[in-house]
Amino acid sequence: MTAPDAAGLRRRTQDLLAAHPPATTGRTEFLKARFDAGLAWVHYPAGLGGLDAPRSLQPVVDAELAAAGAPDNDPRRIGIGLGMAAPTILGYGTDEQKQRFLRPLWVGEEVWCQLFSEPGAGSDLAALGTRAVRDGEDWVVDGQKVWTSSAHLARWAILIARTDPDQPKHRGISYFICDMTDPGVEVRPLRQITGEAEFNEVFLTGVRIPDSRRLGPVGEGWKVARTTLMNERFSIGGARIPREGGMIGPVARTWRARPELRTHDLHQRLLTLWVEAEVARLTGTRLRQQLVAGQPGPEGSGMKLAFARLNQEISGLEVELLGQEGLLYSEWTMRRPELVDFTGRDAGYRYLRSKGNSIEGGTSEVLLNIVAERVLGLPVEPRNDKDVAWKDLAR
Numbered sequence: 089m090t091a092p093d094a095a096g097l098r099r100r101t102q103d104l105l106a107a108h109p110p111a112t113t114g115r116t117e118f119l120k121a122r123f124d125a126g127l128a129w130v131h132y133p134a135g136l137g138g139l140d141a142p143r144s145l146q147p148v149v150d151a152e153l154a155a156a157g158a159p160d161n162d163p164r165r166i167g168i169g170l171g172m173a174a175p176t177i178l179g180y181g182t183d184e185q186k187q188r189f190l191r192p193l194w195v196g197e198e199v200w201c202q203l204f205s206e207p208g209a210g211s212d213l214a215a216l217g218t219r220a221v222r223d224g225e226d227w228v229v230d231g232q233k234v235w236t237s238s239a240h241l242a243r244w245a246i247l248i249a250r251t252d253p254d255q256p257k258h259r260g261i262s263y264f265i266c267d268m269t270d271p272g273v274e275v276r277p278l279r280q281i282t283g284e285a286e287f288n289e290v291f292l293t294g295v296r297i298p299d300s301r302r303l304g305p306v307g308e309g310w311k312v313a314r315t316t317l318m319n320e321r322f323s324i325g326g327a328r329i330p331r332e333g334g335m336i337g338p339v340a341r342t343w344r345a346r347p348e349l350r351t352h353d354l355h356q357r358l359l360t361l362w363v364e365a366e367v368a369r370l371t372g373t374r375l376r377q378q379l380v381a382g383q384p385g386p387e388g389s390g391m392k393l394a395f396a397r398l399n400q401e402i403s404g405l406e407v408e409l410l411g412q413e414g415l416l417y418s419e420w421t422m423r424r425p426e427l428v429d430f431t432g433r434d435a436g437y438r439y440l441r442s443k444g445n446s447i448e449g450g451t452s453e454v455l456l457n458i459v460a461e462r463v464l465g466l467p468v469e470p471r472n473d474k475d476v477a478w479k480d481l482a483r
Contacts, residue, residue: 091141094148100139101127101152110158119161119195122153128161128194132178136190144377161196164427168238169193169200173246175319180263180304180312189244189265201242202320203233203266203290204313208483210235211451213248214257214310215481218292220249220264227251227264227302229272229295235448239275239288240424242268246316247297248309253479255307260478263309265301272296282440283420286428318388320449328376329369335402335438336365338431342409349409358409361402368394386462389455396445396452399430403439410435 092100108121122128123137127149132138153160163170170193177189192198209216218231229249239245245266252260266273272295277285304312332340343350343358368391375387407414417436430438446452460466473481 092139092145094145097127097130097139097141097145097148098152100125101149105153105156105158110156115159116195116197118159120191122158123191123194127153129174132190136178136186137194161194164429166193166196166199167427168202168242169198169244172202172316172320173200173244176246176263176303176312176316177265179315182300185265185301185303193244198243199238199241201236201239201245201268202316203236203239203245203247203292204316205235206232207234211454213313214261215478215483216248216250216261217483218247218249219253220251220262220297222251222299223296225299226296227262227299229264229266229292229297231292233290233292234287235278236275236288236290237286237448238426239268239290240277240285241426244268245290246303248313250478251309252307254477256475257473257478257481258310260307261309261313262306263303263312264297265303266292266295266297267301270295270297277422277424279422280441281443282437283422285422285424317450318386328372331366331369332362333369334365335399335406335430335442336362338435338438339402339406339409342406346409349411354405354409357405361398361405364394365398365402368398386458389450389458390463392449393452393455393459396442399438399442399445403435403442406435407439414439 104122104125104127108118110118113121126134126137126139128137129143130139130141130146130149131143132140134140161170174190174193177185177193181189189198193200203218204213204216206216206218216231218229218233220227220229227249229247231249233247236245245268247264247266248261249264250260251262254260268275272293274291274293275288276291278287278289279285280287303309339358340362371394372391375391414435416434417440418434428441430441433441450458457469461468
């Protein structure tokens with residue numbers, strides 16, 4: 089089948105709208121019909137929510153559906169599934185895994201989380217110690233994961249665990265899909281500086297995972313995980329936003345509406361950050377265009393670096409601009425939210441929550457190394473543990 093062009097996608101979208109009018113069709117029913125029509129993510133293969141069309145044509149579909157008032161799949165709520173699990177399943181999953189997981193993932197019927205980081209393996213993720221031991225057709229998993237977004241909501245998790253401790257740390261890791269409702273999975277909230285528990289720690293005790301839910305070959309989980317991580321960093325730092333979208337928007341609106349708060353110094357800082365935010369937005373647009381040719385590369389790490397730094401500097405400027413008002417905080421109620429809403433909250437929340445941006449999705453220190461080595465071509469940082477068996481590493 090020949091991939092459709094922009095005109096063909098418009099016709100397909102109009103056919104979808106005619107057969108399933110958004111005003112009279114249930115949200116989930118409409119989203120399933122959109123997936124089955126190949127209009128979920130047009131660059132995916134036919135039968136898996138796509139039409140093998142160029143990724144650059146997705147906005148054509150999105151614009152038609154938005155104009156018709158069609159529902160979306162609430163991407164912020166299912167961002168881990170869309171941005172990390174789906175491309176990894178597409179790249180390494182079996183046909184059965186793709187058919188089983190991609191449709192309910194995209195529709196939002198099943199929420200996903202990521203079981204990667206551990207108390208002793210965060211920045212050095214390859215040092216992870218969660219074990220998976222083969223037992224017949226199953227793997228028995230024991231260990232602890234931490235900083236797991238949405239674990240309290242998730243049905244499924246992407247999980248990496250050590251399957252061969254006699255191999256060096258980057259080898260001997262395998263990649264699995266874990267059912268979060270299985271016996272032995274315990275989710276505990278982690279209360280943050282914002283007062284909320286958006287993150288969790290997850291304890292795995294004798295969790296049995298069928299070998300049929302393994303992604304990629306045994307022992308090659310690090311290779312699979314790198315696909316996940318590159319997509320994660322791109323999805324965090326390269327999200328599509330309009331001009332003055334994101335964190336710079338509330339500051340710019342306050343500046344225009346509250347002239348009594350203005351000072352020359354704040355003006356100069358706002359101008360600088362506005363320009364940097366716009367440069368980052370346009371760079372993200374360019375990277376998405378380059379992504380048409382393949383998977384995200386290390387450039388996504390640079391975008392995520394910029395995202396973290398800008399969020400922290402802009403939120404700091406906003407608190408200063410508001411003066412005494414900036415010291416107020418709406419509430420410290422312990423909640424377990426479904427999503428992170430930067431722009432829908434007050435300045436105090438933005439300031440506190442942005443502190444985590446340089447940690448989550450890869451610490452800024454690790455991402456600086458990635459940019460230095462894989463983008464700028466600088467010498468690789470010396471490592472004396474690359475050829476040492478994981479079991480022999482000092483811990």
